[in-house]
Amino acid sequence: MALTPENREILQAMLERRRAALTVEYAARSDELQCSRLLAELRRIGVALVHCADGRHGRCADCELDIDFERLLADPVASRCARCQGRHEKVSAVHRKHSAGLEAVA
Numbered sequence: 001m002a003l004t005p006e007n008r009e010i011l012q013a014m015l016e017r018r019r020a021a022l023t024v025e026y027a028a029r030s031d032e033l034q035c036s037r038l039l040a041e042l043r044r045i046g047v048a049l050v051h052c053a054d055g056r057h058g059r060c061a062d063c064e065l066d067i068d069f070e071r072l073l074a075d076p077v078a079s080r081c082a083r084c085q086g087r088h089e090k091v092s093a094v095h096r097k098h099s100a101g102l103e104a105v106a
């Protein structure tokens with residue numbers, strides 16, 4: 001059992017509002033770093049909306065268990081449950097540390 005139809009509608013509305021706001025922001029931006037961040041976020045929202053439509057949204061990409069609705073309300077593009085996200089971040093923290101070091105130099 002993934003999301004209830006009511007909860008899916010709430011998330012869908014949140015995602016669509018966020019997408020509209022980001023699209024406006026994207027149009028107003030000219031610096032590349034901000035633009036690529038906005039584009040990445042817009043892509044995540046697009047994927048989440050597709051998953052809303054086909055019923056996959058709200059299920060963890062790693063363990064396939066339901067993601068807490070509270071977690072989705074806080075972060076509607078979340079694709080992992082809190083447990084898997086924690087594990088995922090631990091793994092990628094090493095990579096981030098490395099590229100953060102490079103960013104600090106630049």
Ligand SMILES: [Zn+2]
Binds near residue numbers: 060081
């Ligand atoms: Zn999970």
